[in-house]
Amino acid sequence: MREYFFYCFIINTIFRRFMLESLGVICSRLFFIGATATILLFSLCLMPLQTWAACSTSGTKVTCTGSDLGPISYTEADAVDEIVVEDLTGDVSGSDGTAISLTEAGAGGSDDGDDGSSSFPATVTFDGTNGSDTWGVTDATDTSIIVTTVGGAGYSGESKSGRHETAGDGGDGGAGSAASITMTGGFVSQTEGETGIAILTIGGAGGTGGEAKYDGDSFDDSDVYGGDGGTGGAGDTATLTISDLSDPNSSYGIDLFL
Structure with missing residues (x-):
């Protein structure tokens, strides 16, 4: 009986010690994880807030702000x-070709002799000044800013075949509407x-006018x-308005290395 109680005492002592050590390890690990999370959270709070780019649409108007913009x-x-x-809080990049591009094209005629439709007007406004900072358009591998309006093409006239025929006239081309760029500040x-x-x-x-032909044996x-x-179709007015431009070295506004 004494041996039984002795063995029970030994087993109980070992078990309690193991449990205490395990609890100690668990608590120390939880403390380490909690302390690490607290340090990370504190570091994030001290970091400056980053302003990211955003383009929002309202009706037919798109407004782009922030940084990391382009194309x-x-x-x-x-x-x-x-x-x-x-x-802006950063330059607009044109690394893939053109930095800012807006194209308005009218619809072409869809049936014999249909006229093309006029395009809508197109406008780009760029303000490169934000407080004391100046931002511009950089790294384009083609035209940096381009605005294009194109009228729709007229459809070909109807072709006719017979002894007494007049083919249809081609449709008129649509007008290219007014296009403009206004750039204030930046480069x-x-x-x-x-x-x-x-x-x-x-x-x-x-x-093109329709084709008329007669395949008979006699032309009498x-x-x-x-x-x-x-x-x-006719083009419309193209307007460029620029003011207060400067390059990063404040020497000139439009800088092309050819």
Whole structure:
């Protein structure tokens, strides 16, 4: 019986010691994890807040702010006709080609002799000044900022075949609407390409006149007339307004290395 109690005492002592050591290890690990998490949280609180880029859409207008912007590119398929870049905290990069691009194209004619439609106007506004900081457009490998409006093309006239036929006229091209860029503050700097800022307003092409032909054996008493080509559309006003530009060294505003 004494041996039984002795063995029980030994087992109980070993078990209690093991449990105490295990609890000690667990507590020390929990303390280490808690202390590490506290240090990380404190470090995050001390870090400065980073302002990230954002482009938001309201109706047909897109407003882009912040940093890490570019390329910024919209077309008529996006239902956007105005881009505003402001409140920057970093340059707008054109590393993939063009930094800022807006294109508005009218729809082409869809059936014989249909006219092309006019494009919507297109506007880009760039404000490179944010408090005492100045930001610009950099690293474009093509044109840095480009705005384009193109009228839709007219559709070809209907073709006819017979002894007495007049083919259809081609549709007229649509007008390219007004296009503009306003740049206040900031700079344009690129190492490739030939143009820093471009504004294009182009009328749509007129459709070709329809073809008329007669394949009979005799041309007596036959009159066959081809259609007239459509009239090309007109371009509109292209407007560039720039003020208070400077490059990073404050010597000039549009900097092209060719």
